[in-house]
Amino acid sequence: MRLGGRLAAAIEILDDIDRRYRPAADALRDWGLSHRFAGSKDRAAIGNIVYDALRRKRSAGWIFQEETPRALAFGALLLQGECTPDMLNAALAEDSFAPPPLSSDEIARIADHPLDAAPDGVRAESPEWCEPLLKRTWGDDWVAEAAALSERPPLDMRTNTLRATRDQVAKALASAGALPCDLAPQGLRVPAIEGQGRHPNVQSEQAFRDGWFEVQDEGSQIVAELTDATSGMQVLDFCAGAGGKSLAMSAAMGNTGQIHAFDADRKRLAPIIDRLKRAGCRNVQAVADEAALAPFEGRLDLVVVDAPCTGAGTWRRRPDAKWRLGEKQLEQRQAEQAEILAKAARFVRPGGRLAYITCSVFAEENEDQVRAFIEANPAFRPVDHEALWERHFPGKAARAKIDRATGIALSPHRTATDGFHFAALERV
Incomplete structure (x- = not known):
């Protein structure tokens, strides 16, 4: 043609x-x-x-x-x-x-x-009703931030350190043009498509079949890194979906401890079984029945809530979703997020941590939810997010939008990733 x-x-x-x-x-x-x-x-x-x-x-x-x-x-x-x-x-x-x-x-x-x-809204490529939300989140930078959500995305991968090193994966994918990511320590990136080309089918590579890497946006890798999942921990991934962050935490924990990967939607959770086998993750248990989590109330070191959201941070990859999104859906997601946070918090032990993640760029789903949760749950307090970022990504504080109390925001404009929000709360 x-x-x-x-x-x-x-x-x-x-x-x-x-x-x-x-x-x-x-x-x-x-x-x-x-x-x-x-x-x-x-x-x-x-x-x-x-x-x-x-x-x-x-x-x-x-x-x-x-x-x-x-x-x-x-x-x-x-x-x-x-x-x-x-x-x-x-x-x-x-x-x-x-x-x-x-x-x-x-x-x-x-x-x-x-x-x-x-007009600004046109250059921002934003639905009109979203313009006030984006202005509130990004202030004077809102047009540039929103416009970056309309660029072509790269293809990112995370090295599975249970099977290989990043150098080994980079060598295996050299013909695809994969280079180390700027921030994620185990990330590799194939740049965005130019012209009428296409990204290589990296999942057909033997290295993928051998479990050496997973396709995962660098932003998703970064927030998984910020959870501070470490060896021997007892972890609950409360909205695990297909398991991308569970797999990343499993590798960070060196296959020690235990991760309970739960999702209320059994269909979303189904792909995790094959992914765990391929990746060699032995410390992850898929859980489809919420009642099975009851014995862990108040006992877990880390509970991760990758909450259902509008997905506004993924508009580069799913631009059609931008135009189907409406105010009612935003309100529905906010209600779901508050409910899920309240449920998940029950499992955090004293001294443990609750990590709240969205792939949205709207303050209504991010900072507002964190503030409301802290107000309703005085037993939880935010970590120092500036110190958390500096510990993982020293000298690169300017790359993210960081509020010490309410969390860390990633975006295509600042971090060259999908849009994510991360907040960590400790149970006193």
Whole structure:
């Protein structure tokens, strides 16, 4: 397929997403199943256009003055700097499968609406209702912070030190362009995709099958590091999901102690079994029944709550979720977070620690929840988060947004990671 055919396919998929209000991954998968003639490179290029269109939806809507699937797809190519209107029209003229080229009216609108003249919310690529939330969280930096959530993400991996060293994994993945992460001590990174390329399928490598590494965003690795899970601890991962942080803590603990990986959703927990076997984690026990945790009340050294949240910190990877998110969902997540924190706190022993994590950038899910929990639970007090960060990442305090009392915030703009919030509270 040439560019015109790929662009036409992207428009079709964006229309499907809009009409059926469905996740982009589902729409792309279904398109691929019904167009089996498209090769893997074509599918990757089409996916890039679709995801770029969703990441830059407001910018594309601004330069075209409309948010149709056509405007978003064309806008994705123009805003990524891959071509000019004239170059794009020249390429489409040679392709019988291409959509109609840019009209003189569209070209005029693009010229009359440069992005540097757009309102802040457009340059931030933010849903309008989220603008006050982002302003509250990031202050004067909110546009740059929000815009960074619309960039293409890298591919990050965490070395499983139970099986290999980072140098060994880097050597095994040298052909993929993997280099050490800037902050995470066991992290490796393949840079973000350029043009219409695609990330290497690192999970097909023998090193992955041998359990040498896991695919995990550097931000997720950093917050797992900040939990301070150490040898011999008794740990509860209260919202374990597929187990990414449980596996990271297991390696940090050297397969000693015990990690109880619990999730109320059995389907989310299911993948952890195969991951534990591959990684060689012997100190992690998957728990699907909350009643089975009763004997551990007041007895555990560390309880980690990777809370359900809006996922606003993952918008680089899931840009479609940004446009499906609404205020009611935020309110629902806040209620769930408060309830889960109250439940999880019961298991922390005196002198133990409760770690609260979200992949959100909204203060309503982060600092507000920490303050409310401390107010309702005077037996808990925050650790000194500035000292915690400095101990793990000395000399790099400027990289994160740190509040001594309410926690540590990561973001694509500051730490070049997904957006995360981490807070640690000690039971007095």
